[in-house]
Amino acid sequence: MxxxxxxxxxxxxxxxxxxxxxxxxxxxxxxxxxxxxxxxxxxxxxxxxxxxxxxxxxxxxxxxxxxxxxxxxxxxxxxxxxxxxxxxxxxxxxxxxxxxxxxxxxxxxxxxxxxxxxxxxxxxxxxxxxxxxxxxxxxxxxxxxxxxxxxxxxxxxxxxxxxxxxxxxxxxxxxxxxxxxxxxxxxxxxxxxxxxxxxxxxxxxxxxxxxxxxxxxxxxxxxxxxxxxxxxxxxxxxxxxxxxxxxxxxxxxxxxxxxxxxxxxxxxxxxxFWVRHAADTRGDLHLDAGAVRAVVGRRHSLLSAGITAVDGGFDAGDVVALRDPSGAVVGRGVVAYDAIELGAMLGQSTGNLAPELQRPVVHADDLVSV
Structure with a gap:
């Protein structure tokens, strides 16, 4: 058929x-x-x-x-x-x-x-x-x-x-x-x-x-x-x-x-579906090449170590756009931290963060590629 x-x-x-x-x-x-x-x-x-x-x-x-x-x-x-x-x-x-x-x-x-x-x-x-x-x-x-x-x-x-x-x-x-x-x-x-x-x-x-x-x-x-x-x-x-x-x-x-x-x-x-098609994005996370490969290629959670910059005044629970080094949108996800909190975490490995900050920035279950 x-x-x-x-x-x-x-x-x-x-x-x-x-x-x-x-x-x-x-x-x-x-x-x-x-x-x-x-x-x-x-x-x-x-x-x-x-x-x-x-x-x-x-x-x-x-x-x-x-x-x-x-x-x-x-x-x-x-x-x-x-x-x-x-x-x-x-x-x-x-x-x-x-x-x-x-x-x-x-x-x-x-x-x-x-x-x-x-x-x-x-x-x-x-x-x-x-x-x-x-x-x-x-x-x-x-x-x-x-x-x-x-x-x-x-x-x-x-x-x-x-x-x-x-x-x-x-x-x-x-x-x-x-x-x-x-x-x-x-x-x-x-x-x-x-x-x-x-x-x-x-x-x-x-x-x-x-x-x-x-x-x-x-x-x-x-x-x-x-x-x-x-x-x-x-x-x-x-x-x-x-x-x-x-x-x-x-x-x-x-x-x-x-x-x-x-x-x-x-x-x-x-x-x-809501994350990908229905929700408005409240900000942007800029990722390095390694983070792009991890979240888009291997569908892993996004960690703070792979984030190079943050744009927007979003809160924890908002949907943000994920951008590659060229600025192109490669994904969307529900962010676990607000913009101010995340700004102090950029580029840091999870082990160097306080225990309450060691969860993923965007969990794989809340992330979609575009």
Missing amino acids: SAGVDTRHAIASARSIVVKIGSSALTSVAGGLDTGRLDALADAIETRMQAGSDVVVVSSGAVGAGLAPLGLRRRPQDLATKQAAASVGQLALAHAWGTSFGRYQRTVGQVLLTAEDMARRSNHRNAQRTLDRLRALGAVAVVNENDTVATAELRFGDNDRLAALVAHLVGADALVLLSDVDGLYSGDPRKDPAAQFIPQVDSPEDLDGVIAGSGGALGTGGMASKLSAARLAADAGVPVLLAAAADAASALAGGAVGTTFTARPNRLSARR
Whole structure:
């Protein structure tokens, strides 16, 4: 069995699945929410749930749903107007999902998240518990970025990345990204007639020569964000299907549509995934060549002897970036000391330190290479 067929089978048989739906699949600038298209998506999701799968929905469309009611003719560029449109659109979007799933006597729970919620370990765990409990109670969790409070500095940037993070957060067996494109092409097929369709991605080498563009009039994503999110999820151990929202029924039923992304064989633990993809870094540790070989090549804990410099005002328990002698980031990890304390330990061997300072600076269990 080929990797692509195996991935499609894994997605078709997944017991837990995250389905992300793009703005263009739900809204238009002129008309706001398209309830007909939303109902068709809910039908496909309900069919999958009736087949025995838990489904979490990551739904874009809040800003787009708020444009028409506010008399806006295009997606706003300034933050305040975006947040105003989102505040109107979130209400309409949640009501529409609730009404649509209500046809099947399904209860919908809205979960609004910001990048900070994923970056903070306590908020991350709280979100996980909420989503797990909603699924246990038979409700449909509809997740969106909390656009009304997210700032430019604290955004996921698009709901594709949010969906990839949620997929790992809930321990999903598969991620399905639905939008206005039917899969991955080597270029934009609307502009380049020679662009080739790519049915499966098994390794980074399969993406050589692929040109991915940015978002459209209603969304912040585009193929570049979808590709980035698919690679993030696959790297974390979650198989991915990228398909058109119009093909949702077939995509969720295991049909031969879209592009699959093969997952890495070993899934990252929740903590290591958080360190690698979700947490913000609060500072930098500069390593000598020997330390880089130890922590990246041999996956050893980082000791003070291999650290040459410290940047940032981090505290013990924060995530920091690990940089090689050239300044390139080679890893991330949870640091065991604050910046001031660590500054006095630089370059010293463990045996020369006080007993309370002889634990690793970053333990191997809390360290990931990048």
